[in-house]
Amino acid sequence: MKPKLEVCGVSYSYHSLEGETLALCDISFTVDSGEFIAVVGPSGCGKSTLLSLLRGLIEPDEGEIFVDGAPRVKSSSDIGYMLQRDHLFEWRTILGNAQLGLEIQGKLNSTSTEKLRNMLNTYGLGSFQNARPSELSGGMRQRAALVRTLALEPDLLLLDEPFSALDYQTRLSVCDDISSIIKSTHKTAILITHDLSEAISVADRVIVLTSRPGRVKSITPISFGDIYKRPLERRNSPDFSYYFNKVWKELQIHD
Amino acid sequence: MIETHPTLAQQEFIAREMLHRRNVKILRTALLILLLALWELCARLGIINDFIFSSPSRIVICFVSMVKDGSIFLHTGITVMETLVSFALVVIVGVLTAILLWSSRSVSEVLEPYLVMLNSLPKSALAPILIVWLGNNIKTIIVAAISVAVFGCIMTLHTGFTQTDPDKIKLIYSLGGKKKDVLLKVLLPGSVPLLISNMKVNIGLCLVGVIIGEFLAANKGLGYLIIYGSQVFKMDLVVMSIVILCVVSAILYQGIAMLEKRIGK
Numbered sequence: 001m002k003p004k005l006e007v008c009g010v011s012y013s014y015h016s017l018e019g020e021t022l023a024l025c026d027i028s029f030t031v032d033s034g035e036f037i038a039v040v041g042p043s044g045c046g047k048s049t050l051l052s053l054l055r056g057l058i059e060p061d062e063g064e065i066f067v068d069g070a071p072r073v074k075s076s077s078d079i080g081y082m083l084q085r086d087h088l089f090e091w092r093t094i095l096g097n098a099q100l101g102l103e104i105q106g107k108l109n110s111t112s113t114e115k116l117r118n119m120l121n122t123y124g125l126g127s128f129q130n131a132r133p134s135e136l137s138g139g140m141r142q143r144a145a146l147v148r149t150l151a152l153e154p155d156l157l158l159l160d161e162p163f164s165a166l167d168y169q170t171r172l173s174v175c176d177d178i179s180s181i182i183k184s185t186h187k188t189a190i191l192i193t194h195d196l197s198e199a200i201s202v203a204d205r206v207i208v209l210t211s212r213p214g215r216v217k218s219i220t221p222i223s224f225g226d227i228y229k230r231p232l233e234r235r236n237s238p239d240f241s242y243y244f245n246k247v248w249k250e251l252q253i254h255d
Numbered sequence: 256m257i258e259t260h261p262t263l264a265q266q267e268f269i270a271r272e273m274l275h276r277r278n279v280k281i282l283r284t285a286l287l288i289l290l291l292a293l294w295e296l297c298a299r300l301g302i303i304n305d306f307i308f309s310s311p312s313r314i315v316i317c318f319v320s321m322v323k324d325g326s327i328f329l330h331t332g333i334t335v336m337e338t339l340v341s342f343a344l345v346v347i348v349g350v351l352t353a354i355l356l357w358s359s360r361s362v363s364e365v366l367e368p369y370l371v372m373l374n375s376l377p378k379s380a381l382a383p384i385l386i387v388w389l390g391n392n393i394k395t396i397i398v399a400a401i402s403v404a405v406f407g408c409i410m411t412l413h414t415g416f417t418q419t420d421p422d423k424i425k426l427i428y429s430l431g432g433k434k435k436d437v438l439l440k441v442l443l444p445g446s447v448p449l450l451i452s453n454m455k456v457n458i459g460l461c462l463v464g465v466i467i468g469e470f471l472a473a474n475k476g477l478g479y480l481i482i483y484g485s486q487v488f489k490m491d492l493v494v495m496s497i498v499i500l501c502v503v504s505a506i507l508y509q510g511i512a513m514l515e516k517r518i519g520k
Binding site for chain 2: 052103
């Protein structure tokens with residue numbers, strides 16, 4: 001079976017009049033369909049750049065990216081991107097915000113709206129469809145942002161620290177919610193985070209990047225067995241601290 | 256009794272607040288009446304020459320006579336119409352130009368020094384040229400009014416556009432959108448509050464421009480009445496026109512404020 005995503009020798013530099021900054025250098029990895037990957041690394045190692053490259057918002061200087069074995073298309077709706085903050089528009093209702101992607105893709109019709117309403121109901125936002133974003137709690141806003149992303153039915157989800165703007169308690173429960181939603185719908189996901197416990201609690205594999213320029217330092221498979229499925233359960237697993245220490249050491253060792 | 260205690264405090268607070276508001280209203284009105292009375296009194300007692308300084312009663316007489324022959328409606332109507340037309344054109348031209356500047360970095364950088372210069376140029380200096388170019392008519396007045404407001408409008412809106420949160424723009428691109436979607440889904444809806452506050456400034460500036468224009472190139476309108484009145488030494492006419500102008504500008508501003516309230520809901 002073809003991997004869902006294949007990243008081959010990707011490099012990217014930022015240019016300014018003061019000079020050139022190599023952000024990512026020779027990044028290669030593959031992601032299988034249905035896998036949940038977490039990418040961790042020190043701040044400024046180009047994690048967000050990696051997601052922008054994967055989504056096609058910027059083009060790599062070197063290397064190639066394949067989705068389902070074919071070079072990825074720039075503005076396809078197969079890849080969903082969730083940003084750090086929810087960026088719900090205050091001038092739209094929650095339903096209106098969730099429809100944004102469908103509107104842009106020209107896929108807004110009564111069937112897709114009905115689907116969207118069902119999705120909002122499923123994720124506990126049914127009674128807030130006509131509310132303004134400011135009336136919702138941080139966790140609910142992030143769920144609304146997820147619905148906006150999922151509305152386009154992407155196979156591959158890119159999550160750029162989507163929980164980092166939330167307070168710790170909300171963060172744990174929203175992370176639990178959202179990763180369960182993603183797993184139950186069998187999406188492939190790549191989560192960027194600087195929170196090691198978060199990475200270990202959700203991911204099938206953890207990719208550690210070095211500090212700038214970001215290179216792949218290690219890829220650690222995580223396996224807790226079937227009893228510890230949800231992130232909050234995983235955190236209680238006896239193996240949790242083992243993985244934590246292992247990845248922690250990877251992050252600490254300098255080249 | 257203990258339970259009603261906070262309610263009592265709340266009632267007292269509200270009563271104090273109401274009293275304060277009423278006092279402000281009363282004092283406002285009293286100040287106006289006092290000044291008008293003083294003015295009238297000074298004129299009647301001959302402390303000031305009412306031929307030069309006019310007086311409230313002379314203004315009212317002048318106003319009533321112009322209401323009777325209907326001419327006041329013509330002049331006020333013309334000024335309001337010119338203001339609204341130039342205001343509408345300023346908003347349209349301002350928004351479109353700001354969009355153009357936003358959509359092309361090169362265009363905005365090339366034009367920036369020219370806009371800054373035109374914005375700080377005293378527009379009344381242009382009026383004589385406009386008369387020569389466009390003639391002694393309403394076109395000159397409207398163009399003069401537009402020139403007063405439009406450059407500031409363009410610059411304010413463009414600055415607002417460029418300060419849009421880059422992550423919101425990234426969101427649109429990540430949903431597969433194009434630059435057009437950024438404009439229609441983020442930039443324009445997000446700039447509505449800015450546009451409204453800009454409109455509040457512009458409606459006043461347009462009125463300034465219209466009056467400048469009417470001073471030089473009109474035979475109708477409040478600006479014309481002021482100039483005509485001062486030339487033939489009918490100071491009642493001049494002062495009355497200024498009073499009407501005050502009322503007109505207040506009404507126009509309130510109109511925009513009401514629009515803001517309706518959109519805010």
